[in-house]
Amino acid sequence: MLSRTLRAIPLLALAAATGAWAQYPTKPVTMIVPFAAGGPTDTVARVVAQSMGKPLGQSVIVENRPSAGGILAPEQVKNAKPDGYTILIHHIGMATTPALYRQLRFNPLNDFDYIGLINDVPMTLIARGNFPAKDFKEFLDYIKKNKDKVSYANAGIGAASHLCGMLFMSAIQTDILTVPYKGTAPAMNDLLGGQVDFMCDQTTNTTSQIKSGKVKVYGVTSSKRVGSLPDVPTLAEQGLKGFEVGIWHGLYGPKGLPKPVSDKLVAALQEAVKDPAVQKRFADLGATTYPADKATPAALQQHLKAEIEKWSPLIKKAGVYAD
Secondary structure, three states, X not given: OHHHHHHHHHHHHHHHHHHXXXXXXXXXXXXXXXXXXXXXXXXXXHXXXXXXXXXXXXXXXEEEOOOHHHOHHHHHHHOOOOOOOEEEEEOOHHHHHHHHOOOOOOOOXXXXXXXXXXXXXXXXXXXXXXXXXXXXXXXXXXXXXXXXXXXEEEOOOOOHHHHHHHHHHHHHOOOOEEEEOOOHHHHHHHHHHOOOOEEEEEHHHHHHHHHOOOEEEEEEOOOOOOOOOOOOOXXXXXXXXXXXXXXXXXXXXXXXXOHHHHHHHHHHHHHHHHOHHHHHHHHHOOOEEOOHHHOOHHHHHHHHHHHHHHHHHHHHHHOOOOO
């Protein structure tokens, strides 16, 4: 009788623990963004956070933790209590940091619980409004002839704009002066002010600038044209073959999330990606929202692993390191 009672104790403890998490969340959830406010990932975060708050029954507060390469936020979330009140949104940088940093204080594959994929964002090649080239052919010719004079802005090593620029220079076999900033917003401000010549950035950040005519656009990096920018040809259409860059976003939690908590976060994300308002907002910005069956831990884990395998050899071959 005693042994049967002892065997029951772990089951009772498990039931009690599960019951304790059944009320989750009882307070706001914080979504950590690795980049500055006003940037493209911040935009994605705020759209998703607002929508996820409805099924969760609590506010999802966006908190920016910008740093070079976006490595501070993942480290913070890795070390957070795995109670579901601190989660991480990150883009393709989760797949590129292992190759960019020789000493990284987190492992993207092993130190997090996966929640799911959010969206995929193409990038645009843009220049200051008074840049002399009228189309991509002239742009490419001008860049090659004036490689010692033109400047390329990016949001810092490891940022999407840095990766896109690195691949672009590799594709055209031309090295150009790069000007790193602490975030996309200051880089865009200097581009608009004419202090730098061109940059490659996500449609979530460039669409409004393109439509207002404040910048010149020379192409999109996707395999097909973007619905919100139908008149802008792809770079592949214009002869730059094999150059496709999509900046995907995913949602993560600290390792060890209780299953009831993980299940609620996954369900809330799935509701968000099905939300017509979210889909429309992302479509207006040129982004493709992943279907609900991709807003899952398994889909994000598989995608992250494949992206690490894709980017690591490219970065190592380029010899680019952040430290």
